[in-house]
Amino acid sequence: MYTLYIGNKNYSSWSLRPWILMTELGIPFTERLIPFNEPGYEPFASISPTAKVPCLHEGKDRVWDSLSIAEYLNERHKGVWPEDASARAWARSAAAEMHSGFGAVREICSMNCGVRIALHSVPDNLKKDIDRLGALWTEGVQRFGGPFLAGPKFTAVDAFYCPVAFRVQTYGVQLPPTAARYVETLLATRGMKKWYDEALQEVWRDLPHEEDTPKWGKVTQDLRK
Structure with a gap:
């Protein structure tokens, strides 16, 4: 069974890539979400050699980086890339x-x-x-x-x-x-x-992500919980 480690769904674009690929292709996996900069959670360094997400675990294998995860899955499942x-x-x-x-x-x-x-x-x-x-x-x-x-x-x-x-x-x-x-x-x-839907329910707010927004634009609507 695969275990996919990801970050906050509201922010983590890199985590979304393998998550949505496995979800849409019907590849079973266990999701483990570790929010950014929140105390009380296991450190990213304990699950990935780069201390970053996403990281896919299968047995003793540790597959980091979204492109590498896609190719790892391609070797084991049909439909990851087009047949043509x-x-x-x-x-x-x-x-x-x-x-x-x-x-x-x-x-x-x-x-x-x-x-x-x-x-x-x-x-x-x-x-x-x-x-x-x-x-x-x-x-x-x-x-x-x-x-x-x-x-x-x-x-x-x-x-x-x-x-x-x-x-x-x-x-x-x-x-x-x-x-x-x-x-x-x-x-x-x-x-x-x-x-x-699950991103909107998250209660975490990651300051590095939030504080950068006013530099580029103005928040006109906040739909989060």
């Missing part, structure tokens, strides 16, 4: 681009599921990232037929962009029609609804 070779190559490239890129989105639009934020402005580097997301999502849906990025089934590439879908919702990001419909498709999945 062209779609699979595209999906892996798109997932890797998310894994290593979109720095402005990460910095300015950090994941905070339970609030709505009006940005003070959209800097050029953020606009560039948003334009790239719109183009990439449009290409994937149109090339492979949708409604997901690499075809009719949810795969790892969608899991990697699920945290961005929450960011689009939080910050009211404007996208081309096809890309906007793709975000709606992700938000409507059973797993994303469950993650979102």
Whole structure:
């Protein structure tokens, strides 16, 4: 049995990736949530060699980093990546681009599921990232037929962009029609609804996440418990 260690659902975009992948593919696992900077919980260093989440445990195996977890699961389960070779190559490239890129989105639009934020402005580097997301999502849906990025089934590439879908919702990001419909498709999945509902119920507030928000925007709505 897998045990997946994650951080706060409201904030932890990296934790969401393997969680939503396993949930949507029906891969059984035990969830262990360790909130950020809260006393009384086991330290991240005790469950991961990098002292970060997510981390997947199976027996003596410790698999850290969301991309590594996806590949570990791919060796054991069908459906992690698309069956079609062209779609699979595209999906892996798109997932890797998310894994290593979109720095402005990460910095300015950090994941905070339970609030709505009006940005003070959209800097050029953020606009560039948003334009790239719109183009990439449009290409994937149109090339492979949708409604997901690499075809009719949810795969790892969608899991990697699920945290961005929450960011689009939080910050009211404007996208081309096809890309906007793709975000709606992700938000409507059973797993994303469950993650979102549970994020709203969390009572923890992580100051490093919360204190950075006023630099980039104004909270217009807080839906959290």
